[in-house]
Amino acid sequence: MELQDIGFDQWFQEQQQKLQIPHCSVARVTAVNRDSYLVRNENSEVQAEVTGNFLFSAESGMDFPAVGDWAFVQYYNADTLAIIHGLFPRKSILRRKTPGKKIEHQVIASNIDVAFIVQSCDRNFNLRRLERYLVMVNEGHIEPMLLLTKSDLVSAEKLEQEISDVRQANIHCEIVALSSRTGSGLDQIRQVLETGKTYCLLGSSGVGKTTLLNHLIGQNLFETNTVRDYDGKGRHTTARRQLIVLDQGAMLIDTPGMRELGNIGANSGIDESFSDIWELSKRCRFANCTHTTEIGCSLLAALENRELSEKRYQSYLNLLKESEYYQMSYVEKREKDRKFGQFIKSAMKHNKKK
Numbered sequence: 001m002e003l004q005d006i007g008f009d010q011w012f013q014e015q016q017q018k019l020q021i022p023h024c025s026v027a028r029v030t031a032v033n034r035d036s037y038l039v040r041n042e043n044s045e046v047q048a049e050v051t052g053n054f055l056f057s058a059e060s061g062m063d064f065p066a067v068g069d070w071a072f073v074q075y076y077n078a079d080t081l082a083i084i085h086g087l088f089p090r091k092s093i094l095r096r097k098t099p100g101k102k103i104e105h106q107v108i109a110s111n112i113d114v115a116f117i118v119q120s121c122d123r124n125f126n127l128r129r130l131e132r133y134l135v136m137v138n139e140g141h142i143e144p145m146l147l148l149t150k151s152d153l154v155s156a157e158k159l160e161q162e163i164s165d166v167r168q169a170n171i172h173c174e175i176v177a178l179s180s181r182t183g184s185g186l187d188q189i190r191q192v193l194e195t196g197k198t199y200c201l202l203g204s205s206g207v208g209k210t211t212l213l214n215h216l217i218g219q220n221l222f223e224t225n226t227v228r229d230y231d232g233k234g235r236h237t238t239a240r241r242q243l244i245v246l247d248q249g250a251m252l253i254d255t256p257g258m259r260e261l262g263n264i265g266a267n268s269g270i271d272e273s274f275s276d277i278w279e280l281s282k283r284c285r286f287a288n289c290t291h292t293t294e295i296g297c298s299l300l301a302a303l304e305n306r307e308l309s310e311k312r313y314q315s316y317l318n319l320l321k322e323s324e325y326y327q328m329s330y331v332e333k334r335e336k337d338r339k340f341g342q343f344i345k346s347a348m349k350h351n352k353k354k
Contacts (some may be wrong), residue, residue: 001042003028005249007111007198012070015088024072024085029065031242037065038242039073039082048073048082062095063087066107067241067253068198092141094200094255097326109200109241109253114143114192118203118212120150121177125162127169128315131273133202134171135319139269142200144173145192149208152179169312170276180211190216195249202255213254216246267323274316280308291317 002008006028016026027039027048037048050065058064065071070088075081094108094115115137119125130146137144146166151159163175176192178185189212193199201209243253271278277299281289285296291313294300302308 003042005196006040006245007196007251008070009196011091012088015070019072019086019088021072021085024074027071027073027082028243029067029069029071029084030244032065032067037084039071039084040243040245044079046075046080046082048084050084054084054086060104062105062107064107066093066110067243068110068112070111094136094140094142094202096136108202108255109243111198112140112142112200112253113197114145114199116145116147116189116199116201117173118147118149118201118207118209120207121148121154121159121162122150124204124207127165128311129204130166130171131169131312131315132319134173134273135269135323137202137269138272146171146173146175147185147189147212148175148177149212150179150181151177151184152182169309170274178212180208180215186212186215190248193246193248193250193252198243198251198253200253200255205256209254213244213252216252217244218247267320270316270319270323274312274319277308277312277316 003026008026008028025041027041029037029048030040030045031038035049037050038045039048048065048071065084065087069090071084072086072088073082073084076083090110092112093110094112095105096108097105115133117130117133117137119130125148134144148159148162154162159177163177166175176185176188178189180186193216201213203209241253241255243251245251280298280302281291283298284291284294286294289297289299291297291299299308299313303310303313
């Protein structure tokens with residue numbers, strides 16, 4: 001196996017020439033488990049840790065290794081342990097606001113080529129949730145693809161209606177309907193997978209991500225749980241993010257189901273995910289139009305003429321306001337953290353002089 005086989009393409013080779021760290025080799029982060037990692041090179045996959053200097057210089061969780069990252073490492077103990085000295089720039093990134101009240105970015109995975117957004121055809125199907133996932137994926141410069149699982153649980157008419165709803169919402173990514181029970185659609189997914197490319201499974205708990213992963217691996221390597229009958233929700237079966245190399249050479253990252261999808265400063269991702277609304281907004285009379293009360297607003301005119309649905313319009317405004325609110329809070333937090341960091345460094349210098 002060569003590094004190119006696990007995604008080390010021309011772009012990363014160019015970065016290596018610019019950022020080479022002496023006495024270090026290159027490996028890819030394949031799993032994250034609290035303070036320890038797994039990294040993989042041409043020959044093996046081993047446990048890894050970051051250096052003390054890495055810990056000290058990291059300003060936020062964004063700076064720590066994530067699944068899919070490429071890293072500069074040194075090997076010890078007969079190549080059974082690796083120490084991570086630095087990370088390559090990320091070609092693409094999947095991130096969200098951390099769950100709860102804390103305003104901070106959380107890296108889910110990086111250097112992904114295609115994100116499989118997974119929704120089941122039964123009670124999990126939700127256009128508004130799909131729009132949120134699309135914002136996250138488009139913001140990270142990742143190609144989206146929608147997988148509609150459990151197609152055997154709905155009628156052909158219901159499946160056709162769900163696909164039609166996606167298209168009417170001006171969502172233009174490729175759609176594959178599949179059933180892990182009957183095997184329908186699985187060959188289509190296998191044909192999509194390319195050697196050396198990295199894919200990820202993204203979706204709520206209980207939509208069949210882990211079952212699909214087991215099918216693609218060809219064995220029941222990962223545990224699955226049943227979905228609750230009373231609300232159609234599942235429990236988390238994926239406890240950590242990890243990168244798996246499939247037999248045909250593609251790489252797949254499984255991610256835990258996400259109940260909360262918050263985006264910070266994701267304006268470009270919103271514009272791309274709502275490209276129809278973005279094009280409409282260019283016709284507004286005022287450049288700073290809020291699309292709520294202004295005379296000459298093209299979005300309001302499209303609503304009145306029924307060219308734009310009320311639900312999609314409200315979803316766009318909600319995501320825009322949420323993103324801008326979180327971004328303001330995040331900038332304020334980073335400024336406080338920066339000033340506190342300067343204070344600590346100043347105090348340490350003062351103590352050294354004594």
